[in-house]
Amino acid sequence: MTRIAKLFEKLREQKRTGMIAYLTAGDPSPDATPALVAALERGGADLIELGVPFSDPIADGPVIQQAGDRAIKAGTNLARVLHIAAEIRKTSEVPLLLFTYLNPALRFGFERLAREAKAAGIDGCLLTDVSVEEAGDYVKVMREAGLDTVFLAAPTSTEERLKLVAQYSSGFIYLVSRTGITGEQESISGTAMPLVQRMRAHTSLPLAMGFGISTPAHVASLEGKVEAVVVGSAIVRQIEADSSRLEEFMRDLSRPLLSPDGASRSAVPGTIS
Amino acid sequence: MTSIQPDAGGHFGPYGGRFVPEVLMSPLDELQQTYATAKDDPAFQAELDHLLKTYAGRPTPLYFAKRLSGQLGGAKIYIKREDLLHTGAHKINNCLGQALLARRMGKKRIIAETGAGQHGVASATVCALFGLDCTVYMGEEDMRRQRLNVFRMRLLGATVVPVTNGSRTLKDAISEAMRDWVTNVATTHYLLGSALGAHPYPAMVRDFHRVIGLEARAQILETEGRLPDVVIACVGGGSNAIGIFHPFIEDKEVKLIGVEAGGRGPALGSHASRFAGGSPGVLQGTHSYLLQDNDGQIALTHSVSAGLDYASVGPEHAWLHDQGRAEYCSCDDEHAIAGALTLSRTEGIIPALESAHAVAEAIRLAPSHPGKVFIVNLSGRGDKDIDIYRENLKQMDQA
Numbered sequence: 088m089t090r091i092a093k094l095f096e097k098l099r100e101q102k103r104t105g106m107i108a109y110l111t112a113g114d115p116s117p118d119a120t121p122a123l124v125a126a127l128e129r130g131g132a133d134l135i136e137l138g139v140p141f142s143d144p145i146a147d148g149p150v151i152q153q154a155g156d157r158a159i160k161a162g163t164n165l166a167r168v169l170h171i172a173a174e175i176r177k178t179s180e181v182p183l184l185l186f187t188y189l190n191p192a193l194r195f196g197f198e199r200l201a202r203e204a205k206a207a208g209i210d211g212c213l214l215t216d217v218s219v220e221e222a223g224d225y226v227k228v229m230r231e232a233g234l235d236t237v238f239l240a241a242p243t244s245t246e247e248r249l250k251l252v253a254q255y256s257s258g259f260i261y262l263v264s265r266t267g268i269t270g271e272q273e274s275i276s277g278t279a280m281p282l283v284q285r286m287r288a289h290t291s292l293p294l295a296m297g298f299g300i301s302t303p304a305h306v307a308s309l310e311g312k313v314e315a316v317v318v319g320s321a322i323v324r325q326i327e328a329d330s331s332r333l334e335e336f337m338r339d340l341s342r343p344l345l346s347p348d349g350a351s352r353s354a355v356p357g358t359i360s
Numbered sequence: 361m362t363s364i365q366p367d368a369g370g371h372f373g374p375y376g377g378r379f380v381p382e383v384l385m386s387p388l389d390e391l392q393q394t395y396a397t398a399k400d401d402p403a404f405q406a407e408l409d410h411l412l413k414t415y416a417g418r419p420t421p422l423y424f425a426k427r428l429s430g431q432l433g434g435a436k437i438y439i440k441r442e443d444l445l446h447t448g449a450h451k452i453n454n455c456l457g458q459a460l461l462a463r464r465m466g467k468k469r470i471i472a473e474t475g476a477g478q479h480g481v482a483s484a485t486v487c488a489l490f491g492l493d494c495t496v497y498m499g500e501e502d503m504r505r506q507r508l509n510v511f512r513m514r515l516l517g518a519t520v521v522p523v524t525n526g527s528r529t530l531k532d533a534i535s536e537a538m539r540d541w542v543t544n545v546a547t548t549h550y551l552l553g554s555a556l557g558a559h560p561y562p563a564m565v566r567d568f569h570r571v572i573g574l575e576a577r578a579q580i581l582e583t584e585g586r587l588p589d590v591v592i593a594c595v596g597g598g599s600n601a602i603g604i605f606h607p608f609i610e611d612k613e614v615k616l617i618g619v620e621a622g623g624r625g626p627a628l629g630s631h632a633s634r635f636a637g638g639s640p641g642v643l644q645g646t647h648s649y650l651l652q653d654n655d656g657q658i659a660l661t662h663s664v665s666a667g668l669d670y671a672s673v674g675p676e677h678a679w680l681h682d683q684g685r686a687e688y689c690s691c692d693d694e695h696a697i698a699g700a701l702t703l704s705r706t707e708g709i710i711p712a713l714e715s716a717h718a719v720a721e722a723i724r725l726a727p728s729h730p731g732k733v734f735i736v737n738l739s740g741r742g743d744k745d746i747d748i749y750r751e752n753l754k755q756m757d758q759a
Contacts, residue, residue, distance in 0.1 A: 142658045143526070143532075143535050143643060143658050145380075145644065146381040146542065148539070165656075188642075189379055189642045190642045190643060190650075190656040190658075191656035191657070193641055193656060194641060194654070194656030195656065215381050216379045216380055216381060216642070216645075218382065218385050221369075221377050221378065221379060238382070239381065239382040239383075240382060241382040241383040241386075242383075243383050243385070243386040243387065243545060244382055244386060248385060248386065252382070263381075263383060266542060266546070267542055267543040268539045268542055
């Protein structure tokens with residue numbers, strides 16, 4: 088069982104919605120990332136998405152694009168991110184998901200990536216521009232190495248596509264709350280909840296909801312409706328503005344998921360097996 | 361050739377495919393289905409043909425460049441005059457086709473990217489013609505060097521959005537257009553302007569430009585009574601090149617030559633020669649040759665012509681390259697400008713800087729090919745490049 092599967096089992100036992108935190112590895116510098124991850128973990132993050140910077144991130148808004156540019160300028164590449172992961176693993180068992188685009192992974196080589204990521208303590212991988220149709224080799228190589236493969240499901244996905252996403256995913260499924268790029272929003276899109284219902288018809292995997300979630304109120308509105316929420320751009324912006332307050336910022340975002348005694352406020356519906 | 365059509369997933373051999381965020385998968389399916397239905401609908405073809413004839417100005421002439429050929433003393437050079445089309449370049453062929461598809465899909469808003477501005481102008485033009493809302497993304501650097509086209513787009517009622525990311529050129533404009541599409545996908549059609557991107561774009565854009573090659577093939581058979589020995593076209597994304605190459609692919613005796621931008625020289629970052637300087641990878645929805653570094657980050661590119669200044673190339677070109685069916689070479693900035701001057705002064709035709717790369721290659725090859733017949737695809741006219749030509753006039757006169 089991967090750390091990701093164990094996490095969702097624990098969340099289910101605790102009847103708690105999980106908090107997934109994204110940050111761009113290497114922003115502002117590769118050396119800074121392990122301490123930032125530790126701060127996120129202390130602030131309540133249950134799983135960390137380690138973004139590997141790519142020069143042309145078509146699914147990302149300006150906040151994550153600029154973080155990627157800074158990380159690349161600071162010398163961050165995929166090999167360096169795996170090194171960062173190994174560094175984090177020395178002191179933490181927090182599940183780590185690599186989050187990037189296909190080309191850096193393709194260049195690195197899937198087999199080398201699977202082997203070295205596993206050795207570094209990475210638990211899974213999400214490539215935003217890999218559709219299930221193009222994912223055959225990648226999924227095979229990752230799974231053989233014992234890594235989870237997380238895919239995106241979107242409000243525009245047809246039932247047939249949701250079925251395929253369920254088939255190809257392991258660990259959890261990442262639901263995109265709305266059509267659009269990553270970035271902060273005023274409120275959670277009206278397309279979010281129908282997608283949760285549609286996805287549950289095709290899978291018993293845990294569901295995480297992301298894109299546009301940036302305030303404690305957004306987090307609270309999803310509490311109990313999905314197994315985890317993902318916060319990305321808001322964290323990246325906080326790191327850029329004042330990384331010394333990151334733990335506090337993360338704690339404020341996670342608070343709606345915890346009761347004062349640290350237990351959950353309500354049960355998570357759905358069928359997690 | 362094992363196959364000249366992509367497979368059901370849009371693959372040309374190992375190239376092509378569909379590499380986009382999940383949000384765009386269903387819209388791409390919708391576009392693919394709409395196009396497949398339209399392609400087999402005689403009414404669609406009839407309307408497109410009518411527009412191409414009465415609005416765009418097809419067929420374009422195949423012109424024998426007698427003085428140029430005589431001066432070079434070798435091959436007979438014919439010029440396919442796509443520069444004479446409405447809006448001044450081949451781009452209108454594809455824009456009319458996709459505008460008809462947008463109407464079929466009930467999409468009222470069009471977005472497009474543009475490098476040299478020719479696709480942006482053609483998009484703005486068809487949007488005016490069909491009463492569609494038009495937003496064009498253009499790199500800030502390209503807006504500076506192709507000012508005339510920026511003004512033309514605005515005159516036609518389009519909104520031109522400057523893109524300030526990365527190298528502020530075509531690649532960054534495509535990324536920004538994709539971000540817009542991901543966000544506004546329900547109401548918006550992305551009118552991609554080259555034989556690039558995710559399936560079905562590379563095959564669909566090619567099909568809309570095949571008319572160039574179909575006409576040229578019939579015209580040369582009528583004029584010369586035989587097929588050409590060589591067909592030459594410039595290759596940025598590769599839409600004009602695939603359009604003229606495709607009907608000749610089965611004619612094994614016809615040599616197909618694609619000319620990439622050699623820029624300032626062979627160092628990574630100084631050119632856009634994807635075949636000589638690149639390797640396979642995935643960018644902006646498709647698998648093809650890419651200029652990239654060892655980490656898979658996309659390299660910066662340079663060309664004096666904004667339309668060739670791009671880090672990747674259409675996937676069908678990658679396949680034709682690997683099959684050995686087409687050859688790809690490059691022409692640097694200086695020779696392209698010199699080629700433009702030669703064509704201007706021998707034939708009274710001022711080519712676009714992009715097309716000047718193909719002209720320059722023909723000029724280079726012609727003296728060593730006596731008795732051979734060349735067709736050069738003159739994909740666009742040079743009005744938009746007057747500022748750059750003016751800056752270079754002194755150097756051009758020395759050339």
